[in-house]
Amino acid sequence: MITITALKWVPALPRGQVRDYRARWILKEAGWDYRVRLVGGRDDAAGFQARHQPFGQVPAMEEDGRPALFETGAIVWTVAERARVLIPDDPGLRNLALAWVFGALNSVEPYVSNLVEARYFIPDAEARKRREAEALPMFRQRLDQLQDAIGQRDWLVGDAFTVADLMMAGVLIIVDRMDMLGGWPILKAYLDRATDRPAYRQAVADQLADFEGHGPRDMGWDPKDFDDADVKR
Template sequence: MTITITTFERSPDGGKGLARDMRVRWALEEVGQPYGIRLVSFSAMKEPAHLGFHPFGQIPTYEEGDLALFETGAIILHIGERHAGLLPKDAKSRARAITWMFAAVNTVEPPILELVTAKILEADKPWSKERLPLVQDRIRNRLDQLSARLGNADWLDGPFSAGDLMMVHVLLRLRPSGILGEFPNLSAYVARGEARPAYKRAFAAQLAINDPSHDVGG
């Protein structure tokens, strides 16, 4: 059965790899599974046809036969459980990799998303200037902890896993802020993720959709 994922018709970041379909693309590339895409506009995401796949009107979704999934963590866990390459065979190592997947989206990502909100959606609020340093400090606190745990290792727990895939993509959102650059070992960790051939293929595929020469109606 063909796998189909939904992605932005035009990504807000212009195809720089920050949209969440990038995580699913990368995971599928890592396990060598082909997939198709269905482009969705911002207005179409809120219409009944898409809400049937994603009740919160977001992307990506994952469709395979009569199976429809949403939430990148759930999608990547499903991919990792069905195909070799993202989750270790050893039960304890596998459990730890899944733990890191949850840590990426539940512990590290929330303050990073808060920074995006503070800089873009709340920039015109009278209290914005006072709040921004507090948000940045919360991020630095999380990165201090993550940096200490990673140390000089290449990956979070032995070989590369779905936990690293999720964490690298979460950290990528910080690069424009300059905060990631304050942590050399985390910057190098992200660079190792970006250097993986599967990441490069996924990035190129997402970028191609956002190329001005790409005809979204074709």
């Protein structure tokens, strides 16, 4: 049986975006059963999270007889390959799908993450404005380039939804949640197509359900650092 790790609780903003949903999504596309191990707080103190994910993050995917896997790109690709779902049969298209998985994680996500960091993790207002102004040009360039690459196509590789789209959608979801996709209508329509899949909707619903009954204390965080609305969730 496969087990994936997920966080016990997060505040409102990252809900539905914590990256374990990418692992849940591909496992649901594969139709594979899995368990979820919720981590955070005392588990971290015991080094639990770090033992299974060298960077102390979620998700990790554990399975008897195999080393635990980390990195959503590796988890998604491995499940897709083993289950033979969302992977093109044609070897050339398969390689192209892999190129787009790397492209999502290596050429688009870092510029999205730069903007997220500038917007949400810099307490000083002046510094925040400066960092955001620095992050925006490359962020915009990458979205322009991606929009050109998709053009009139429905999907990145061939004519069907593949792992490449799952991972690229996983990055664009972050942009959409920042309300920043408005200037890229082709990408917005592409994202809407990708997330209009039962496996995606169920993955997110399951993640949200797992936060129920938990709060900041379960993560070792002080409730005073969060809005009341967040804490009551």
